[in-house]
Amino acid sequence: MSDLTVETTPIPGLLVVRLDVREDARGWFKENWQREKMVALGLPDFGPVQNNISFNAARGATRGIHTEPWDKFVSVANGRIFAAWVDMREGKSFGTTFHVEIDPSVAVFVPRGVGNSYQTLEDGVAYTYLVNDHWRPGTAYPALHLGDETLGIPWPIPLDECEISEKDLANPKLDAVTPMAPKKTLIIGALGQLGRALQPVFPGADLVDVAELDLTDADAVAAWPWQDYGLVLNAAAYTAVDAAETPDGRRTAWAANATAPATLARLSDEHGFTLVHYSSEYVFDGTVPDHTEDEPVSPLGVYAQSKAAGDLAVGTAARHYVLRTSWVIGRGNNFVRTMKRLADQGVSPDVVSDQVGRLTFTSELTRATRHLLDVAAPFGTYNLSNSGPAMSWAEIAGAVFELAGRSATDVRPITTAEYAAGKSLSPRPASSTMSLDKIRATGFESVDAMVALDDYLAGWNPAADPGT
Structure with missing residues (x-):
């Protein structure tokens, strides 16, 4: 013995x-x-x-x-x-x-x-x-x-x-002998703002978008060489929050945000690759000031419901990371660029002041992804945003205006109800702020959102990246 x-x-x-x-x-x-x-x-x-x-x-x-x-x-x-x-x-x-x-x-x-x-x-x-x-x-x-x-x-x-x-x-x-290469990395949704940000962090990865790999097409999924991959980053999502409330939008949102992640979770277990999936604070109803990873999901609208379903599906895979994030800012059209453009044009906009949260720059999201993989953090769900105090959309707009040389008071705060008047909108969580304690315990420290905002605007070259 x-x-x-x-x-x-x-x-x-x-x-x-x-x-x-x-x-x-x-x-x-x-x-x-x-x-x-x-x-x-x-x-x-x-x-x-x-x-x-x-x-x-x-x-x-x-x-x-x-x-x-x-x-x-x-x-x-x-x-x-x-x-x-x-x-x-x-x-x-x-x-x-x-x-x-x-x-x-x-x-x-x-x-x-x-x-x-x-x-x-x-x-x-x-x-x-x-x-x-x-x-x-x-x-x-x-x-x-x-x-x-x-x-x-x-x-x-x-x-x-x-x-x-x-x-x-x-x-x-x-x-x-030719040495054996490691298994490859696949970035799904490579043409989106997050997918593009992931590319330099994972050089040499295979890049696909929905047009090349439709995860709701059983034949396309069966034909893909999943055994060649050790890591799959799912940056694909349907993010048209309001359009998701329409009949066509509802079907598309559920296909992209729930069905596709469920397929990837099954494939992860079948082929042994690590699956990284990106989610949203919209899985919560916003009634808790500081959302934690173990809070039960409570989605409000169709987009939110489809994202919550995707989270639950990915959570069944043995080797998975779900990164829940909020108010993502990267290349392409986004809130920060819109406010910068309005500031430069002399416009004084009305901006919602009763929804609060933190910005998440794609540079921070990709850095966190690399960190979790490099330190072999325990598999599971992690909240991720830039750090700093929770701010309203109006406060963030005011910060952009000040960086553009305008006064923050040129932004007029309004309520969500005022903004929604006469519009057909999906409900939004009032609080999008998430606790960062779990990812901090792995050794990751987020950059303050206002520091990242300053760097983002300072490094943005509209001629090279006009936001399209």
């Missing part, structure tokens, strides 16, 4: 698991895979979907070095094997090796992109492995010659005495 432990190795992410094997006169028993205990000890929650067994008739059967595009959890059902791994991933650890003898008391977690090889040390050995993607005929992946002397693998049985397949004998040496 031994304690369950997890040990690191020189290869990043390659972990040796010492299993708790219980023996008596009848034989032995072990928990070969125990998700709760192993994850608590540091093993990735990798979501296995297939179990394979490789039976090897004779001592000296040697397989590898194969670099499959999935994670593996390897152990033996009986006997002993010598196992060796080579890091075949792009990066500074490329070519790093590790080896260990595996008997029923040892298992190894092998991350995607690490080449693995096994040599049986006894007759009649069966080793078993869990993988988190289904094997597909014709799948190509890098392979490496077992006898590459640059690796220094100390095979217990000389390779010229072993049973090795013709295919493995033909594998190239390390200097001729």
Whole structure:
């Protein structure tokens, strides 16, 4: 009997698991895979979907070095094997090796992109492995010659005495291998103001918009190579709050804001990618001064209801972040630019003063996204806006006017009821202010909204970005 432990190795992410094997006169028993205990000890929650067994008739059967595009959890059902791994991933650890003898008391977690090889040390050995993607005929992946002397693998049985397949004998040496690239990032809604802001933060990401990938089209979804992605950023949304109250708008809002995120949540679990979804403080009715992440949703209008439904759907995925945000400002037409234009034109507008919240600049939203991923923050929902005191739309407009050289008093405060008179509008939450305590606990400190506003207007070049 031994304690369950997890040990690191020189290869990043390659972990040796010492299993708790219980023996008596009848034989032995072990928990070969125990998700709760192993994850608590540091093993990735990798979501296995297939179990394979490789039976090897004779001592000296040697397989590898194969670099499959999935994670593996390897152990033996009986006997002993010598196992060796080579890091075949792009990066500074490329070519790093590790080896260990595996008997029923040892298992190894092998991350995607690490080449693995096994040599049986006894007759009649069966080793078993869990993988988190289904094997597909014709799948190509890098392979490496077992006898590459640059690796220094100390095979217990000389390779010229072993049973090795013709295919493995033909594998190239390390200097001729193309390293395995990491899984890709996909930005959905790449042409929107948030999607455009995400692009420089995630360089090299695949970029799609609704015209290229309709997540409500089952055939289009089935044809997309989701297995190629490790991260999907869903920046697509229907944001026409008032138009969502119309028959056509209602259907479009629910398709974009609820159905599409639900599809992505299902795909995230099927293919193991991390899903980042962007939501809105509109999921709340605005009757609480400071909204927290665990407040029950209470949406008012159709847009708000569709966003709340999307939040709930994404929350079912094992690997998800929902970033709830408010009053987003980025490239393109937005409230700040409208106020700046009116200030420059000498107009003195009427602006609502009884709706309060904080601006969220897309630069802050993308910075928070990168932070959560980089620090591997716990999955879940996070509020995100710029920091500082809650302000009304009228107060923000006044701040823009002052930065434009006008007086804040040139903005006339009015009530929501006054603004809505004679118009067909969706209801708005009176308070859009959200607590930032949860994301702050991950080490993220938001930039004050008024500091960000000053920087935004100072750095805006209307000629280069006219707001279209």
